[in-house]
Amino acid sequence: MGGVAKLLLPVHGVPLIAHALAAWQASGLVPLVVVRPGDQQLAEACRSYGAEVLMAETPPAEMKVSVQLALSFLQRYTPAADFAWLLAPADMPRLSPAIIGRLLDEHEAASAEERTILVPTIFGKQGHPVLFPWSLAEQVFQLAENEGVKALLNRNPVREIACDDLAAREPFADVDTPVDYQKLR
Secondary structure (H helix, E strand, O other), X not given: OOOOOHHHOEEOOEEHHHHHHHHHHXXXXXXXXXXXXXXXXXXXHHHHOOOEEEOOOOOOOOHHHHHHHHHHHHHHHOXXXXXXXXXXXXXXXXXXXXXXXXXXXXXXXXXXXXXXXXXXXXXXXXXXXXEEEXXXXXXXXXXXXXXOOOHHHHHOOEEEEEOHHHOOOOOOOOOOOHHHHHHHO
């Protein structure tokens, strides 16, 4: 992104990450945990949206390490067995509170035996956030060195949740390149 911290790039007058954090905040989820935001300005932007910021001593080499840090941190809240955790990259400015809500509703409506990983889809395409039952948190720490969190989807039952009716504004879009960024502006 030309040497600029991607998550602080302005999108409609606020930093890119603010859009994702606003979606999480609108969903009423607590706690909201952001791992290694990169710098103090980014950390402050995250905190202004109610996020708890975990600054790793060294930048995590991969998302799995960030997720492990967040799950370790969340243990202090003594999560109940029926709790869930949700995961999405920070560079998703159109993250949808409605999709988050649908995943939470589906999780809550399921019996303990039916609770599984929930992946939202729009017209058959999988996206984020992904909801994981709390019972799967320990599996993240058991992943092999060459495995990412996505391996959990291969090892456990997964239920796709159709969100076609919530498809306004490309909610799965992320910003990986300067072209992606220009499309948002």
